[in-house]
Amino acid sequence: MKENPFASTQFERRKFRRANLNKWIMFSFCAALIIPLIAILVDIFVKAAPVISLDYLWLNPANKGKEGGLWAPLVGTFYLVIGSLTLVAPVGILAAIYLNEYAKEGILNRVIGIAVTSLAGVPSIVHGLFGLGAFVLVMLPAVNSVIGSPNDRASNWQAGLLTASLTVAVMNLPVIIASAREALGGVPQSFREACWNLGATRWQTIRTIVLPNSLSGILTGVILTISRAAGETAPILFTGVTFFKFVADAGWEKIFPYNPGEPFMAMSMHLNIISNQISQMPEGMKYGSAAVLIGLILFVNSFAIILRVWLRGRKRW
Amino acid sequence: MTNNQAPISRIHLTFLAAAVLSLALGGCGQKEPSAGGPSGGGSSKKTVEIRAKGSDTMIQLVTAWAEAYRKVKPNVFVNANGGGTGTGFASLQNNSTDICNASREIKKEESEKVKSVTGKEVKEFVVAHDALAVYSHPSNPIKEISIPELTEIWAEGGKFTTWEQINPAFTGKLTLFGRQNNSGTYDYFREHICGKTPDNRQREFRGGISEMNGSSEVVENVGKTPTGLGYSGMGYKTPGVSWLNVSIVKGGPSVEPGADAARSGKYPIARKLYLYTAGEPTGELKDFIDWILSPEGQKIVSKEGFVSLN
Amino acid sequence: MARLAAPLDSLLVMPEQVTNKSKRKFNFFDSIEKPTEWFIRLCGWSSIIGIAAIFLFIFKEAAPMLPRLDWVTFFTSPRWIPNPAPGNPASFGALALLVGTFTTTFIALIIAVPVGLGAAVYISEFAKGKVKETLKVVIELLAAIPSIVWGFIGLMVLGPLIKTVFTAAPGSWWGQVMVTLHLASAETGAAQGTNLLTGGVILALMAVPVIVSLSEDALRAVPDSFREAALALGANPWETVRRVLFPAARNGLLAACMLGMGRAVGETMAVLLATGHNNRIPAALTDPVRTMTATIAAEMGETVFGDPHYRVLFILGIVLFAITCSINVASDLIIKGVKKANKA
Numbered sequence: 001m002k003e004n005p006f007a008s009t010q011f012e013r014r015k016f017r018r019a020n021l022n023k024w025i026m027f028s029f030c031a032a033l034i035i036p037l038i039a040i041l042v043d044i045f046v047k048a049a050p051v052i053s054l055d056y057l058w059l060n061p062a063n064k065g066k067e068g069g070l071w072a073p074l075v076g077t078f079y080l081v082i083g084s085l086t087l088v089a090p091v092g093i094l095a096a097i098y099l100n101e102y103a104k105e106g107i108l109n110r111v112i113g114i115a116v117t118s119l120a121g122v123p124s125i126v127h128g129l130f131g132l133g134a135f136v137l138v139m140l141p142a143v144n145s146v147i148g149s150p151n152d153r154a155s156n157w158q159a160g161l162l163t164a165s166l167t168v169a170v171m172n173l174p175v176i177i178a179s180a181r182e183a184l185g186g187v188p189q190s191f192r193e194a195c196w197n198l199g200a201t202r203w204q205t206i207r208t209i210v211l212p213n214s215l216s217g218i219l220t221g222v223i224l225t226i227s228r229a230a231g232e233t234a235p236i237l238f239t240g241v242t243f244f245k246f247v248a249d250a251g252w253e254k255i256f257p258y259n260p261g262e263p264f265m266a267m268s269m270h271l272n273i274i275s276n277q278i279s280q281m282p283e284g285m286k287y288g289s290a291a292v293l294i295g296l297i298l299f300v301n302s303f304a305i306i307l308r309v310w311l312r313g314r315k316r317w
Numbered sequence: 318m319t320n321n322q323a324p325i326s327r328i329h330l331t332f333l334a335a336a337v338l339s340l341a342l343g344g345c346g347q348k349e350p351s352a353g354g355p356s357g358g359g360s361s362k363k364t365v366e367i368r369a370k371g372s373d374t375m376i377q378l379v380t381a382w383a384e385a386y387r388k389v390k391p392n393v394f395v396n397a398n399g400g401g402t403g404t405g406f407a408s409l410q411n412n413s414t415d416i417c418n419a420s421r422e423i424k425k426e427e428s429e430k431v432k433s434v435t436g437k438e439v440k441e442f443v444v445a446h447d448a449l450a451v452y453s454h455p456s457n458p459i460k461e462i463s464i465p466e467l468t469e470i471w472a473e474g475g476k477f478t479t480w481e482q483i484n485p486a487f488t489g490k491l492t493l494f495g496r497q498n499n500s501g502t503y504d505y506f507r508e509h510i511c512g513k514t515p516d517n518r519q520r521e522f523r524g525g526i527s528e529m530n531g532s533s534e535v536v537e538n539v540g541k542t543p544t545g546l547g548y549s550g551m552g553y554k555t556p557g558v559s560w561l562n563v564s565i566v567k568g569g570p571s572v573e574p575g576a577d578a579a580r581s582g583k584y585p586i587a588r589k590l591y592l593y594t595a596g597e598p599t600g601e602l603k604d605f606i607d608w609i610l611s612p613e614g615q616k617i618v619s620k621e622g623f624v625s626l627n
Numbered sequence: 628m629a630r631l632a633a634p635l636d637s638l639l640v641m642p643e644q645v646t647n648k649s650k651r652k653f654n655f656f657d658s659i660e661k662p663t664e665w666f667i668r669l670c671g672w673s674s675i676i677g678i679a680a681i682f683l684f685i686f687k688e689a690a691p692m693l694p695r696l697d698w699v700t701f702f703t704s705p706r707w708i709p710n711p712a713p714g715n716p717a718s719f720g721a722l723a724l725l726v727g728t729f730t731t732t733f734i735a736l737i738i739a740v741p742v743g744l745g746a747a748v749y750i751s752e753f754a755k756g757k758v759k760e761t762l763k764v765v766i767e768l769l770a771a772i773p774s775i776v777w778g779f780i781g782l783m784v785l786g787p788l789i790k791t792v793f794t795a796a797p798g799s800w801w802g803q804v805m806v807t808l809h810l811a812s813a814e815t816g817a818a819q820g821t822n823l824l825t826g827g828v829i830l831a832l833m834a835v836p837v838i839v840s841l842s843e844d845a846l847r848a849v850p851d852s853f854r855e856a857a858l859a860l861g862a863n864p865w866e867t868v869r870r871v872l873f874p875a876a877r878n879g880l881l882a883a884c885m886l887g888m889g890r891a892v893g894e895t896m897a898v899l900l901a902t903g904h905n906n907r908i909p910a911a912l913t914d915p916v917r918t919m920t921a922t923i924a925a926e927m928g929e930t931v932f933g934d935p936h937y938r939v940l941f942i943l944g945i946v947l948f949a950i951t952c953s954i955n956v957a958s959d960l961i962i963k964g965v966k967k968a969n970k971a
Contacts, residue, residue: 019865023753029745033835034765040784064380091670098671102664114959115674121886121955122681122948123893124774125920129927129944133684137932158413170677177674203660224771231773234895234920238927244380246387246394263396268775268896275779276900277531279377279553290779294772301771305764401929403710424713492819497904498710499929499936507712519712524705524723525907527819527915530925538819541790545819 041294048291051284057292060247065274066281070292072247073270075257076161077296080236080266081229083165084172089222091169092176096218099177100184101206120174124234131167131239139163157261164240164264171235172225179224183217184210216311223304227297233268241269267293363392365601370398371405371418372501374532374550375590378445378621379418382609385617389608393601399531402501409595410434415602417593420447420501420550437596444609446624448551448574449506449586450560452539457559458486463567464510464585470546471495472511472520480544493526494535494547502532505588506548551579552622576624590623685944692938701942707906709926709936719939723906725946727823727916730909731898732891734827735834739891740884742831743838747883748868750839751846770836774896781829781901786820793824793913811913819903822915826902830894834887841886845879845962846872882958889954893947895920919943 008016059069103109136159148156187210195205211218233241242263248254258264271289274281369379376399383395398414405417406427412435428439451462459480466483469475470491480487496503503522511520529535532549539545540557551574554560562571565585578584598606608614615625696719700706704720711717750762793811795802805811849872857867873880903915904925923940930937 015866016863019863022865023749026745026749026753029742030749030762033742033746033769033832034762037765037769037832040780043784044780063384064377091673094667094670095673098667102667103671112671112674114956115678117959118952118955119674119678119681121889121893121951122678123895123920123951125895125923126681126685126893126944126948126951129688129923129941130681130684132927133688133941134680137688138684170681173674173677201657201660203663204657207656227771231771231775233773233775234924237924242396242398243376244398245396246383263398268773271775271779272896272900275782276534276537279533279536280555286779286783290776294776297771297773297776298768301768305767403931404929407931497925497929498708499926504712518714521708521711521715525905527903527905528917528925529904542819
């Protein structure tokens with residue numbers, strides 16, 4: 001019988017098998033990442049299920065968090081996110097515009113680039129130290145010397161929402177710069193050139209062409225910043241978060257419980273404290289707050305993902 | 318292209334406007350309560366804020382007082398913060414707290430510092446007793462321990478590293494759980510257990526002790542560790558751990574931590590818990606402290622697992 | 628490129644354009660062009676200002692202690708007694724903390740580098756369509772989980788698991804194996820469940836998304852012509868990955884791993900909850916340890932502002948800042964090197 005000259009040789013077959021095996025090994029790495037993760041999340045959500053209800057979100061914590069719900073820390077996290085975003089979003093987006101639209105290739109641009117990466121790599125606890133040194137110990141006394149009187153303690157601001165928001169804002173600056181820069185970079189150069197050729201100035205081009213076309217990308221970055229601000233604990237530890245604070249149970253003061261110069265409660269800190277510092281904390285409450293925090297982050301992030309998918313479907317260049 | 322582009326960018330701008338608007342609203346909302354908030358006092362009934370800061374051992378107790386006191390006086394907000402006794406005294410100096418909750422007596426330097434900065438004498442209130450219990454795992458057959466043995470276990474240079482050195486009834490390496498180094502519990506235990514060096518200096522703790530951030534963390538970890546040994550306030554006992562009876566000398570009569578033993582001083586590592594104020598308290602602050610010392614406030618002390626004054 | 632085209636409009640002022648301009652309605656947004664540009668320029672500097680301010684303020688708080696600190700003790704002694712009894716001298720030996728940080732990071736990298744690179748290669752070269760998109764989304768969600776939640780998972784889920792696995796009756800075969808291999812100490816096993824290994828695994832899970840997404844970028848940056856050339860020479864996909872893509876994307880992959888390491892070194896809340904907070908030099912894989920970040924987080928709230936303990940914690944902050952900054956700058960330089968090489 002004549003051998004098929006195109007049949008793979010022993011060597012080739014072995015090579016192929018090995019290649020296939022390697023592919024499956026790499027797939028199993030992915031699986032090894034994802035399956036336990038899903039198992040853990042399911043475990044947390046299952047253990048949290050008995051306590052989770054609308055009341056759990058709406059009631060204030062009582063008896064050191066052993067009873068009641070999560071309203072006070074939830075609303076604190078909300079204001080922290082809003083506060084830090086108001087501070088960082090404009091600066092970060094404008095910085096990205098500068099880097100992408102104005103800056104010339106050169107040493108300055110390079111230095112800014114390195115500063116952004118370094119800032120992104122600063123450990124969160126070092127951001128916390130910075131917030132303590134800069135905002136709590138230097139900025140607050142300066143603010144108080146203007147708005148407060150030394151004798152009336154109530155008129156002086158303490159470390160609170162303002163200082164914590166500032167700290168988180170600094171921490172999120174590189175995140176927002178990087179994502180906004182990517183979004184701006186995605187706008188084709190030809191769009192800008194077309195606009196310039198119509199006689200528009202650089203600023204007019206940015207305002208009318210570059211920004212509208214990259215807005216969804218920028219928004220995605222902003223959403224990611226939200227999720228990061230909502231989950232961080234270390235930067236706010238010394239800059240204004242507190243373990244327990246009374247929040248009104250009804251009325252407007254329930255919606256706006258904290259003023260910027262007062263310590264506030266936050267979800268991440270709440271989880272930190274109740275998971276290991278309160279005696280005889282019921283398991284359900286621990287898993288409940290973990291599940292709410294995870295749920296919040298995943299919810300916010302899924303917005304970013306949906307937005308991106310939608311953006312990609314719509315993109316015409 | 319331009320025709321297609323125009324409506325889309327309008328959608329974008331709507332997005333932007335919505336985002337900016339929500340930010341702006343949020344920003345305003347944030348500032349609103351400063352007028353009518355707890356410390357502002359702008360609303361019809363005057364709200365008063367009392368700040369308490371200090372010992373982590375007492376945070377459980379002070380928070381319970383604070384919650385109960387709101388039923389007595391709804392317009393008084395007591396904000397309790399931990400941070401350690403040392404931090405509490407530091408805050409008393411710079412007037413950032415009204416009350417310092419302390420799990421040890423104030424040191425002379427500290428009271429002098431408060432006086433020199435604020436010009437007021439520190440006022441001390443004993444509000445409860447506490448016994449420091451030595452916790453072990455329920456499966457551990459050893460139920461008694463003496464002070465000299467504890468010294469060998471905890472102090473720097475101590476001889477004991479395994480359970481059989483203490484009592485052959487149990488084997489295994491000692492796994493030690495203590496408190497972090499600025500808590501009053503840490504200070505107190507070091508002073509009363511670690512003893513003195515030959516040249517009459519306080520001995521420090523040995524290395525390799527897991528230093529926990531909170532009293533309940535110590536108890537929880539001991540409950541998870543069969544070879545564990547830890548110290549923490551009596552109020553943090555859970556069903557998951559047992560405590561050791563402590564004797565002053567080896568073989569002497571051992572005493573179980575408890576209310577009467579702590580009050581009478583029979584239990585060797587019992588201490589008082591204090592509140593400190595700068596100067597004589599007045600107004601709402603005085604009322605709050607009086608209420609704590611009243612039978613009603615003391616009932617909460619026993620409910621939280623500490624020892625009431627009487 | 629972008630920078631060249633813009634100034635043309637100032638050269639080509641056409642007559643009808645001028646008349647157009649004069650006729651045009653007043654537009655508020657156009658009128659603020661100059662101040663806006665200055666403001667944008669200022670914002671562009673913000674990251675430099677930020678990094679300088681961080682350095683300055685941390686340095687300022689630490690400065691009074693810098694000349695007074697016994698640096699030899701700091702780097703060589705594990706005796707960390709920052710708050711001694713009255714009359715005793717304080718001892719700031721951070722060796723155990725440094726060892727804690729580096730051992731947890733090392734374990735994290737041992738796990739995260741192969742898993743991360745493997746997952747990146749799979750996503751970038753093998754996975755297709757829906758699978759690829761799903762994997763990318765999951766990796767992204769993995770990156771979004773906050774560190775405190777990772778700490779919680781370490782404390783509540785992983786810790787008990789590791790404790791069960793690494794605890795055996797003394798004398799049993801598993802006990803023998805563990806003692807010989809330094810997996811656990813003989814008598815206690817993995818005592819509390821929160822220890823070096825738990826912390827390392829948690830840090831690995833946190834570092835993986837960083838490694839995956841950056842490695843994927845690096846692999847994608849390899850021109851397709853490389854893959855096509857390999858294919859034309861008869862290489863199968865795995866051979867392409869190993870002999871063509873890995874060498875070509877070497878620098879990018881290295882940088883990805885370094886940034887993953889940076890994340891592990893600087894992580895705070897997860898290690899605070901999951902490593903057991905024990906100031907000792909570990910002798911076995913499941914001994915509890917304590918890292919620099921966790922020490923700052925646990926003790927800063929407790930210190931009296933301005934005393935030596937407080938300042939030494941800031942010095943720990945400087946050490947961390949220096950480590951992570953050098954990692955970041957180095958990886959940035961490596962990545963930039965890649966881009967230049969690809970352009971050439």
